[in-house]
Amino acid sequence: MSVAEAEAREVRLDAPSGLWSEAWRRLRRNPGAIVGFVLVAAFVTVAIFAPLIATHGPREQNLSLLQGSCCPGPSGSHFFGVDALGRDLFSRVVYGARFSLLIGVVSVAVGLSVGLLIGAVAGYLGGWIDSILMRLMDIMLSIPGLLLAIGIVAALGPGLTQIMIAVGATQVPIFARLLRGSILATREADYVLAARAVGVKRRSILVSHILPNSLSPVIVQGTLALATAIIDVAGLGFLGLGPQDPSTPEWGTMLTDTTRYLQTAPFLALIPGAAIVVSVLGFNLIGDGLREALDPRFRGRA
Amino acid sequence: MLKFVVRRLLLLVPILLGLSILVFVWIRALPGGPAQALLGERATRESVEQIERQYGLNKPIHVQYWSYLSTTARGDLGTSITTRRPVTDELKQRFPATIELTLAAMLFSLAFGIPLGFAAAKRYGTSLDHASLVFSLLGVSIPVFFLAILLKYVFAVKLGLLPTVGRISALLDIEHPTNFYLLDALLAGDLNAFWDVFKHLLLPAVALGSIPLAIIARITRAAVLDVQNEDYVRTARAKGLSPRVVDERHIFRNALLPIVTIIGLQAGLLLSGAVLTETVFAFPGMGTWLVDAIRARNFPVLQGGILFVSLVFVLVNLLVDVLYAVINPRIRVS
Numbered sequence: 001m002s003v004a005e006a007e008a009r010e011v012r013l014d015a016p017s018g019l020w021s022e023a024w025r026r027l028r029r030n031p032g033a034i035v036g037f038v039l040v041a042a043f044v045t046v047a048i049f050a051p052l053i054a055t056h057g058p059r060e061q062n063l064s065l066l067q068g069s070c071c072p073g074p075s076g077s078h079f080f081g082v083d084a085l086g087r088d089l090f091s092r093v094v095y096g097a098r099f100s101l102l103i104g105v106v107s108v109a110v111g112l113s114v115g116l117l118i119g120a121v122a123g124y125l126g127g128w129i130d131s132i133l134m135r136l137m138d139i140m141l142s143i144p145g146l147l148l149a150i151g152i153v154a155a156l157g158p159g160l161t162q163i164m165i166a167v168g169a170t171q172v173p174i175f176a177r178l179l180r181g182s183i184l185a186t187r188e189a190d191y192v193l194a195a196r197a198v199g200v201k202r203r204s205i206l207v208s209h210i211l212p213n214s215l216s217p218v219i220v221q222g223t224l225a226l227a228t229a230i231i232d233v234a235g236l237g238f239l240g241l242g243p244q245d246p247s248t249p250e251w252g253t254m255l256t257d258t259t260r261y262l263q264t265a266p267f268l269a270l271i272p273g274a275a276i277v278v279s280v281l282g283f284n285l286i287g288d289g290l291r292e293a294l295d296p297r298f299r300g301r302a
Numbered sequence: 303m304l305k306f307v308v309r310r311l312l313l314l315v316p317i318l319l320g321l322s323i324l325v326f327v328w329i330r331a332l333p334g335g336p337a338q339a340l341l342g343e344r345a346t347r348e349s350v351e352q353i354e355r356q357y358g359l360n361k362p363i364h365v366q367y368w369s370y371l372s373t374t375a376r377g378d379l380g381t382s383i384t385t386r387r388p389v390t391d392e393l394k395q396r397f398p399a400t401i402e403l404t405l406a407a408m409l410f411s412l413a414f415g416i417p418l419g420f421a422a423a424k425r426y427g428t429s430l431d432h433a434s435l436v437f438s439l440l441g442v443s444i445p446v447f448f449l450a451i452l453l454k455y456v457f458a459v460k461l462g463l464l465p466t467v468g469r470i471s472a473l474l475d476i477e478h479p480t481n482f483y484l485l486d487a488l489l490a491g492d493l494n495a496f497w498d499v500f501k502h503l504l505l506p507a508v509a510l511g512s513i514p515l516a517i518i519a520r521i522t523r524a525a526v527l528d529v530q531n532e533d534y535v536r537t538a539r540a541k542g543l544s545p546r547v548v549d550e551r552h553i554f555r556n557a558l559l560p561i562v563t564i565i566g567l568q569a570g571l572l573l574s575g576a577v578l579t580e581t582v583f584a585f586p587g588m589g590t591w592l593v594d595a596i597r598a599r600n601f602p603v604l605q606g607g608i609l610f611v612s613l614v615f616v617l618v619n620l621l622v623d624v625l626y627a628v629i630n631p632r633i634r635v636s
């Protein structure tokens with residue numbers, strides 16, 4: 001190896017890798033995050049391939065199974081047992097993954113897009129627009145999350161779409177504040193000043209310089225918000241505000257009446273509940289891993 | 303210090319005004335409009351019109367807002383559609399139940415969360431530390447109503463140790479001057495009833511308090527780890543102070559700041575969680591009241607309840623801010 005080659009190699013080693021590739025490398029070395037990825041991957045797989053995995057239809061009733069008492073427990077033909085209406089619990093939990101995933105993603109998408117818009121506008125424009133928008137967010141935050149969601153559902157009426165909007169709305173102020181703070185910090189950065197000095201348009205400064213650099217806390221929060229959204233939607237479902245067609249296999253709704261059967265059929269509550277915990281745990285693990293991986297304070301220590 | 307409190311109080315005014323506007327707009331956004339919402343779905347055309355005249359719903363919007371604001375400020379929250387009783391009267395019964403539950407839960411989470419987080423940080427990297435991390439991760443991943451169902455299943459149904467529903471056994475009858483049942487039992491000098499109420503409160507409080515416990519333990523651990531390596535801690539150790547004194551005066555006091563902040567955030571979580579916990583244990587507080595109101599489309603109750611809980615939440619946050627200022631020398635002195 002010539003001296004030049006050795007130097008070249010050294011230079012390559014010293015070259016700073018990008019934020020994202022480094023974050024990805026650190027994420028792969030975090031055992032918690034790996035477990036999270038496995039759980040979420042399993043969750044998504046079940047959601048996508050629900051019709052192939054489920055042994056019965058999620059709404060298919062077989063009342064003859066209920067002869068004697070409620071409810072027959074796990075068996076060879078019904079892995080998780082049968083619910084109070086003679087439906088196969090395993091298939092319902094499997095299809096429930098679809099609803100939970102859909103609900104989580106849609107409500108976070110609602111909260112994220114509206115919150116980001118408000119946060120970006122407030123943070124970048126500043127002045128009185130900023131003040132008004134942020135006071136509005138303060139007011140929304142002054143109502144405890146679930147109660148705000150309940151109020152929105154009361155106005156819109158119960159239902160799946162409505163609870164997704166309601167849960168999304170409770171997340172708007174969180175994202176708006178987060179992005180605004182992050183933008184305020186980036187706005188004064190030298191590269192933004194430079195872009196402004198050479199006359200780049202305001203909108204493209206926001207879109208191509210400020211936003212990408214303010215996004216990492218938002219990504220972390222977004223992952224954690226998926227976890228909260230699944231929990232919150234399940235909570236609203238549990239209260240009976242979810243899908244009005246009670247045969248919809250939504251995990252929270254499935255738990256609603258199970259407290260009555262705790263004596264005879266505790267699995268009716270335990271299994272859907274465990275499904276919620278596992279999927280939420282997955283998103284929380286990834287979120288925590290991302291936070292550590294993207295935190296500049298940890299950068300450089302692989 | 304006084305200036306700080308006054309400034310914080312002044313900041314409260316726009317928040318409360320905004321909150322009232324939000325609720326005001328919300329009532330007008332309800333299906334069928336406010337008169338229909340007040341009377342229920344089966345109201346006749348005439349009675350709707352009568353209510354609209356009576357409440358001035360045909361007047362200009364700013365006049366309506368002003369009258370809404372003044373009636374609410376006088377403590378008139380309307381009449382419940384289902385019971386025909388003033389909302390304020392029902393609130394007086396329901397609210398103490400929720401506060402009793404929330405305070406018990408908060409007490410539980412602080413009493414166990416802070417020592418757990420402290421111990422985990424002190425034994426950083428040991429199995430205790432790892433166990434506390436796993437525990438707090440599970441804590442933020444389990445829905446409160448599922449935890450409540452689990453606890454109910456294990457302790458009430460399986461082991462039969464504790465009652466499953468309500469605040470007090472039906473056979474016990476005590477006076478309820480305050481509606482805080484623990485306090486009422488003490489006032490009546492009835493220890494039997496006190497023990498009964500306590501047993502009813504235990505499971506809901508543990509269920510509601512476990513998630514804040516996990517979060518508080520996590521924050522305490524992080525805060526103690528942060529403070530532990532500060533120069534002033536090293537100085538205190540170097541000058542020969544006993545580990546106990548260093549723990550108490552140097553580490554714990556400074557770690558308290560983030561802990562107090564997080565307690566304020568937990569208040570919202572507790573008030574939200576109470577709605578779900580109460581439903582599982584048929585606990586007659588604000589939560590079951592509001593959920594019943596939604597099902598019955600009982601809008602006066604919903605409006606009054608949400609407004610009131612939010613008010614309490616805002617006040618709790620104010621209290622936390624002041625507490626924060628009291629323990630933070632940087633704010634206290636300036």
